[in-house]
Amino acid sequence: MSFINDFYKEAIQVGKIQTGISIIYSIIILIFVIIIWFTINKVFIAKNADTYNDVIGKIEKSTCEYYLTEKNGGNYSCDLEVTYEIEGKKYTNNIISNNSFKHKIGSNINLQYKKDDPNIIKIKSDTKMINYIMCFIIIFILIGCFGPIFRYYMANKYNMYSSTYGTGSAFGHGFKSPI
Numbered sequence: 001m002s003f004i005n006d007f008y009k010e011a012i013q014v015g016k017i018q019t020g021i022s023i024i025y026s027i028i029i030l031i032f033v034i035i036i037w038f039t040i041n042k043v044f045i046a047k048n049a050d051t052y053n054d055v056i057g058k059i060e061k062s063t064c065e066y067y068l069t070e071k072n073g074g075n076y077s078c079d080l081e082v083t084y085e086i087e088g089k090k091y092t093n094n095i096i097s098n099n100s101f102k103h104k105i106g107s108n109i110n111l112q113y114k115k116d117d118p119n120i121i122k123i124k125s126d127t128k129m130i131n132y133i134m135c136f137i138i139i140f141i142l143i144g145c146f147g148p149i150f151r152y153y154m155a156n157k158y159n160m161y162s163s164t165y166g167t168g169s170a171f172g173h174g175f176k177s178p179i
Contacts, residue, residue, distance in 0.1 A: 007167075008163050010166070011162070011163040011164075011165075011166035011167045012159050012162045012163045012166060013162075013166065014165075014166030015155045015161070015162030015163060015164070015165035015166030015167075016152075016155045016156060016162050016166075018155075018165060018166065019148065019151040019152040019154075019155040019156075019162070019165065020152060022147075022148035022151065022152070023145075023148045023149060023152050025148070026141070026144065026145040026148045026149075027145070029141060030138070030141050030142065030145065033134075033137060033138055033141055034138065036134075037134040037138070040130060040134070041131075051114060051115060051116075052112035052113065052114055052115065052122070053086075053112065053113055053115055054110065054111070054112055054124060055084045055085075055086060055111050055112070055113055055121075056084070056108050056109070056110060056111070057082040057083060057084035057108065057109050057110075057111045057121075058082065058083050058084070058106065058107075058108055058109070059080055059081070059082055059103050059104065059105055059106065059107050059108075059109055060081045060082065060083055060092070060105065061079075061080065061081035061105065062078055062079075062080050062081075062102070062103045062104065062105050063078065063079045064076045064077065064078040064079075064102045064103065065077050065078075073100075074100070075098055075099060075100055076097075076098070076099055076100070076101060076102050076103075077096065077097075077098050078096065078097045078098075078099070078102065078103045079094065079096055080094065080095050080096070080097055080103055080109070081093070081094050082094075082095060082109060082111065082121070084111055084113070084121070086113065086118045089118075091113075091118055091119065091121075093119060093121050095111075095121060095122070095123060097123055109123065110123070110124040111123060111124060112124045151165065
């Protein structure tokens with residue numbers, strides 16, 4: 001009977017330790033993802049804001065060709081002539097756009113021009129989508145953290161739960177055959 005009591009007590013400790021370790025793993029993964037998110041924002045988005053300004057342009061000419069791709073079906077490659085105004089001065093420039101839609105003459109387009117040289121332009125990228133995806137990933141990880149937190153709570157409140165968790169761990173990992 002002493003062996004069973006000792007095993008039970010050790011299984012409780014193993015269960016509590018394992019649930020604590022799973023919380024630490026979850027926190028490390030969450031911190032890692034947040035660091036990646038801030039790095040992406042700093043490197044790609046904030047850097048862009050330092051050298052480019054936003055402007056709304058108007059499409060004056062549009063020549064589009066449809067082409068097929070293996071990845072996402074088909075896209076349009078459009079050679080656009082756009083006009084835009086900066087501090088009262090009107091600029092005309094050509095730019096190439098690859099999208100899943102045709103650009104129509106007379107429609108507006110979001111552009112970015114280089115602060116040092118307004119003749120250098122590019123189509124404004126959608127940084128909101130990157131942030132939405134990263135928010136979704138962080139929310140998904142936070143939801144995933146509730147499992148380890150719940151197990152930790154249960155293991156520290158109920159000895160039977162932690163002993164079951166610890167026993168399962170011992171039989172699942174501790175008594176494996178070396179063959």
